[in-house]
Amino acid sequence: MADTIQFDLVSPERRLASVQALEVRIPGAEGDLTAMPGHAPLITTLRPGVLTVVSETGSAEYTVTGGFAEINAGSVTVLAERGLPSAEVSPAIYAEMLAEIRAAAAVAAPGSPADTAAKLVADMEALGAQIGQ
Amino acid sequence: MPSLKDLKNRIGSVKNTRKITKAMQMVAAAKLRRAQEAAEAARPYAERMNAVMAALAGSVGGSDGAPRLLAGTGAEQTHLLVVMTSERGLCGGFNSTIVRLVRARANELIRQGRTVKILTVGKKGREQLRRDMGHLMVGHVDLSEVKRMGYDTAQKVARDVLDRFDAGEFDVATIFYNRFQSVIVQIPTAHQVIPAKVAEGADVSAVYDYEPGEEAILAELLPRNLATQIFAALLENGASEQGARMSAMDNATRNAGDMINKLTIQYNRSRQASITKELIEIISGAEAL
Numbered sequence: 212m213a214d215t216i217q218f219d220l221v222s223p224e225r226r227l228a229s230v231q232a233l234e235v236r237i238p239g240a241e242g243d244l245t246a247m248p249g250h251a252p253l254i255t256t257l258r259p260g261v262l263t264v265v266s267e268t269g270s271a272e273y274t275v276t277g278g279f280a281e282i283n284a285g286s287v288t289v290l291a292e293r294g295l296p297s298a299e300v301s302p303a304i305y306a307e308m309l310a311e312i313r314a315a316a317a318v319a320a321p322g323s324p325a326d327t328a329a330k331l332v333a334d335m336e337a338l339g340a341q342i343g344q
Numbered sequence: 345m346p347s348l349k350d351l352k353n354r355i356g357s358v359k360n361t362r363k364i365t366k367a368m369q370m371v372a373a374a375k376l377r378r379a380q381e382a383a384e385a386a387r388p389y390a391e392r393m394n395a396v397m398a399a400l401a402g403s404v405g406g407s408d409g410a411p412r413l414l415a416g417t418g419a420e421q422t423h424l425l426v427v428m429t430s431e432r433g434l435c436g437g438f439n440s441t442i443v444r445l446v447r448a449r450a451n452e453l454i455r456q457g458r459t460v461k462i463l464t465v466g467k468k469g470r471e472q473l474r475r476d477m478g479h480l481m482v483g484h485v486d487l488s489e490v491k492r493m494g495y496d497t498a499q500k501v502a503r504d505v506l507d508r509f510d511a512g513e514f515d516v517a518t519i520f521y522n523r524f525q526s527v528i529v530q531i532p533t534a535h536q537v538i539p540a541k542v543a544e545g546a547d548v549s550a551v552y553d554y555e556p557g558e559e560a561i562l563a564e565l566l567p568r569n570l571a572t573q574i575f576a577a578l579l580e581n582g583a584s585e586q587g588a589r590m591s592a593m594d595n596a597t598r599n600a601g602d603m604i605n606k607l608t609i610q611y612n613r614s615r616q617a618s619i620t621k622e623l624i625e626i627i628s629g630a631e632a633l
Contacts, residue, residue: 219388221388221389221392222389222495223386223389223390223495223498223571223572223575224382224385224386224389224494224495225385225386226385226388239555240555240556241555241556251553252551252552252553253552253553253554253555254396254399254400254552254553254554254555254561255554255555255556255561256555256556256560256561256564278568279396279561279564279565281392281396281552288392290389290392290393290396292495292568
């Protein structure tokens with residue numbers, strides 16, 4: 212049996228997924244990264260994007276809109292504010308997510324650089340393109 | 345002495361009341377189970393969040409650059425009390441216990457010369473506090489439209505609190521809610537959320553790499569942590585409310601049963617008394633002849 216890591220995807224309301232994974236591709240705030248067994252301990256924030264989990268039975272994709280990931284040698288825990296299997300993201304849900312982010316960007320707290328908010332919107336739009344919305 | 349007819353009506357109405365309280369108890373029991381499951385399901389997220397927060401706060405907390413949500417504003421003058429209560433009554437002492445705790449805390453703070461502001465979440469607490477603390481209230485979050493307690497509700501409350509904090513309206517925020525222990529026991533709890541109190545003694549902090557930097561992550565995490573804590577409190581409160589309602593309605597049902605028994609005995613006695621009286625009248629009438 213190949214080396215696996217324990218992968219958990221948790222939203223505030225419930226645990227969305229808990230599987231043994233071979234690798235997890237994470238949309239980190241500073242670029243994508245892949246966590247495999249034995250990864251150095253890392254905590255990173257997420258940008259809106261697609262998170263891919265590869266396990267022995269195949270791969271699964273989740274759409275996340277932010278949160279953070281905690282990576283250890285033996286486990287990956289992703290805490291996402293919103294996480295959905297990509298297949299379940301309908302145009303309506305995507306539009307809602309996009310509107311949410313845009314609204315957040317529009318009222319971005321004074322003091323936070325405007326391009327941070329703009330980047331969020333851009334990330335979100337890129338995400339839309341990626342999942343074919 | 346009520347007439348037989350009155351007693352009969354009375355018994356009928358108490359029986360109806362018993363039916364209603366019994367139904368409410370069963371509804372509360374079903375809702376309680378759901379509320380407990382929701383609280384259970386939300387636990388992993390809160391636990392991970394706490395662990396990461398503790399690790400981060402351990403390494404950043406001491407420095408001067410710590411975010412204000414963690415380090416505070418440096419003053420303790422103005423306190424915001426976030427009071428979480430239910431939207432509906434008929435749940436025993438559920439709301440009163442929270443309000444009593446809030447009142448004690450508010451009075452204590454005022455005695456110390458601090459400024460107190462109250463933000464109510466849920467209608468019942470506002471109604472109870474309005475009488476003597478109405479002038480301290482700064483806002484209210486209405487939950488009557490909320491069918492199922494979701495994270496978005498907590499985010500809404502958190503946003504409200506954060507906006508006020510950013511506007512410099514208060515220095516310290518405390519949330520008040522009932523912690524669910526069992527159906528019979530709910531513990532009114534005060535929990536300080538701003539500046540954030542995190543568990544000390546985390547020893548994992550040293551080993552992690554942070555991307556982006558620790559401060560950046562912390563700055564992003566703190567507002568989320570607030571929403572998470574409020575969410576957890578709302579869920580605990582929801583479970584407590586249903587638990588309190590269930591036991592209150594159980595009591596009411598039992599009391600109604602006792603009352604029906606008592607009234608039935610009274611009814612039978614006065615019926616027997618009237619029969620006896622009639623017999624005596626007939627007999628004494630016959631003797632007089």
